[in-house]
Amino acid sequence: MMERKPTLRDRRRSETRRTIQAHAIQLFTDSGYDAVAVADVAEAAGVSAMTVYRHFPTKEDLVLIEQPAQLIAERVAASAPALPLVRRVGGALVDAATALTGGDGDETAANEQLLLDCLRLMISTPALRARHLEGQYVLQQTILDALGEDTMDSDAAFRARAATSACLAAMHTALTRWAEDDGRTRLPELIARALTASFGDVAGATGERE
Missing domain, CATH: 1.10.357.10 (Tetracycline Repressor, domain 2)
Known part of the structure; x- marks a missing residue:
């Protein structure tokens, strides 16, 4: 069976996910994991906290x-x-x-x-x-x-x-x-x-x- 090619929506979703995670890891590395809230990650990534949770259900998921x-x-x-x-x-x-x-x-x-x-x-x-x-x-x-x-x-x-x-x-x-x-x-x-x-x-x- 042929593998389904990613759609434009899939690619945008993956790009958003990578952007959020990259900002999260940078914040965690610079300030410490416990000192950074999900709201801080959302602000740095330029998205809402709801968008962060949609891609990463928990704060720990941001590092996985x-x-x-x-x-x-x-x-x-x-x-x-x-x-x-x-x-x-x-x-x-x-x-x-x-x-x-x-x-x-x-x-x-x-x-x-x-x-x-x-x-x-x-x-x-x-x-x-x-x-x-x-x-x-x-x-x-x-x-x-x-x-x-x-x-x-x-x-x-x-x-x-x-x-x-x-x-x-x-x-x-x-x-x-x-x-x-x-x-x-x-x-x-x-x-x-x-x-x-x-x-x-x-x-x-x-x-x-x-």
């Missing part, structure tokens, strides 16, 4: 990056079922990071900087750390759905959950290092190194998956 879950699930679903679980999941994590941060150009640089800023806020803000953990559980279930957990017996489902959870823990370690290092080391390489440190060669993640 939703795109990786879809990217990761697509790559897990497209991987060969015969591969080890950690290689299927780990390879998808590396590929998604490459898609998000790879390439050249102003747009890629802006996206990468936004991701770095979001990660720093999540690491430094207790309320956002809790929301990030919640997001990890959602991502784990998204990956398990892509692996076909509902078709597995209980033992296979347990192994899938264990492998997915371990891969996500490795990715979290890499993301934290990337943010602390100000993005100087490529994110796909850091994730690949974390996976190799955790699982050895079975992870099959080299950081050279472009």
